[in-house]
Amino acid sequence: MEAARFDAIFWADFSGVHDTYKSSPATAIRDAVAFPLGDPLVLTAALAGATENLGFAFSANMTQQHPYSFARRVATLDHLTRGRVAWNIVTSYQPSAWRNSGFDDMEGHAKRYVRAQEYVDVLRKLLVDSWEDGAVVRDIDRGIYADPARVHPIAHDGEFYRVPGIGLTEPSPQRMPVTFQAGSSNDGREFSARNAEAMFIGTNSPQDAQTLISDMTGRLSANGRSREDIVFLQYMAVHVVSTEEEAKRKHEELDEQAGSEAAIAFASSTMGTDLSQIDLDKPLAEHNTDSMQGILKGFAESAEDKSWTFRDMVRKIGSDRIVGTPEHIADELQKWSDAGVDGININTQDVENTYTFLEHAVPVLQQRGLMQREYRNGTLRDKLFRR
Template sequence: MSTPRMRLNGLRQNTVGHTAMGLWRHPDSRAHEYRTIRHWVETAQILERGGFDALFIADALGPLEVYQGSVAAALRDGIQTPTGNPLLVIPAMAAVTRRLGFAVTVSTTYEQPYALARTMTTLDHLTEGRIGWNVVTSALDSAARNLGLDRQIPHDERYLIADEFMDVTYKLWEGSWEDGAVVRDAEAGVFADPAKVHAIEHRGTYFSVPGIALSEPSVQRTPVIFQAGSSSSGSSFAGRHAEGVFVSTYKAEMACDLSRRFRAQAAAHGRDPQELKIFAIATVVTGATDEAAQDRLKDLQSYTSLEGSLARWSALLDIDLAGLDPDKPLRHAETEGIRGLVDVFTTMDPDREWTPRSLAQFVGVGGGGPVFVGSPARVADEMEQWMEIAEIDGFNLADPIAPAGHREFVDLVVPELRRRGRVWNEYEGETLREYFRGAGLTRVADTHPAAAHRR
């Protein structure tokens, strides 16, 4: 029996501070170069050299302003503000790589499916089939207020909108243009056969899209679909639509519960649960020896910002942690924020009482997942053990001191993982979906809801 491959994605956001607060001040960090093409080109080349499946680019459409009712703390620490558009850096990275995929976050709450379908198809063309879409519904009230709403759309309704949004895009990607619609017959003067291009005639609760898709089909047609919500609505959505799921928790046993829930949802929607690939957020701090890695961790921790961590998690939890006693235990709260994260820090861990202070200290470097610290052999051991207990397929690896953290992982840990047969030496397939389904399988599985719209 062959050793299961450890699937790796790099985790970044087009900003200064994402999962580690304050570490942009570290002398090894060049996170402030996020606004340059050369920074993203270097990042992509590092990840492809390490055999990563993809770079996953997170995004947020509003500033973090729950903490103390102000954006001030987020600005001081560069937490998701300032930020750039994640879509625009992808073509530059695709131009300097051959196999690395790109999973980009786009919200169904503030986009239109007709326009986004064209954007994603264009990116799939430009990357030659290496695009994935991380579907989010956007939880920040600041995004709602700045994008034309008086208040945030309720959590469960956002997922109803997202469901219809997906149906529209599937119709555009899979059902509008038949295979062979583009004939490029110069002699007859016909580029596309009108008889093979169809209006989708969608009229639903939230969207009306009567026409044809503007773009000719790309190699994948539908991009690889990712999702990260762990609420009941989010996990049901993932079970229907997702091909890859991101989980955020710091215990392997907790990740296992989530993995089983997501796969059960996939089965309930008539899909093969093993076609759902699950990735856990993690951070690696490594060195030539265990002692060197521990020294590296202490060095990183000396740059963390407690206020920055509280500001980030205040927005994610939709609770102003500044208004709470920093040493008083948090209790479960229903919010319009990301409910799954509330569970992570309260109801799902009976062994620890979380306070605002302990929460901020804990997430200072790792932010939402385990921190593997040690020599390459120790890190590989812990990643393998975590993967087995959690029943996951791989990791989204954050970089607290971009791009140095990813480079250190690729230079030190990846050779050890390759020696163990965990990371491939050569990519198998040419498209992102082939990394999920196998060489030659560029289209969604027959049991995926997008497949129902094929002509």
């Protein structure tokens, strides 16, 4: 990926099993639905020394670790990678994840974003405010490592967290990891407008992306930020094939996967609804969920006659896709770029397809100016924002 000059690799992550479907973890275990899961932060540490420019974006939800220890781990990774880490701030729609961390149950949608805000605030205080610039003196002659007058306790006493002390880690190249966020409900957008430097979007068309970006531009400005302070990344599965016949076969194979029990189990968790209890051909209409609201609403509203069914939604959660020759892929991605989307979170779905993409699609995308040919210097933040 680094040879192809990707900005970053992204690891999704969960801290529970997807067990909403049939009220059981059996399907997730049998069909390996986001299971088993290693720890992306540990993987990042292992890959730090094998790479120089590739960014590492990982999801981490706020139930998993207290912000004090998470701040230390993230800062250590930022040191190890010399400023190449990004954190996808996840509020977690998975009841099992909350229970695994000692909560009786998952908190409600709005409250999860309130908790996430405080979590981010604590992280920022520890990583940015606690140590002033210049606090590290490292004066061997005078025997001084750091100036105590420039390292401050954060004295945080909030609704969810209490952290009186100082950050434990020496300031890292980026201090705060680049912040990603993927929720697109009203609360999710407000949260992104305040905190995110990258937003994952799962809109249904370049036009819908344009509408979302324009809505976000207003929200950013209401928070004293601007369009230039954030990048929008549409997520998309991409499959390289060389003929129409091959494309047809690939679509059939992917349709089959998208309708599989594994896909339904994952969608059940995402939608907060046991889909084994629902006629999948029923229109989604006004389905309400405490789980993933933004994408569901965007999807339901994208069909003017509101005719999308639960089965269509399962497919959508399995990811929109482009299947075609490298030139076709470039034409399609150009449409997203023209709509103002800054990048694509490409899901190549399996290792073989990843290599096919690297070999055949990347050169065409680079030729069209849709992918970079060289990295910029600096941290991941410098690279993403062309500083």
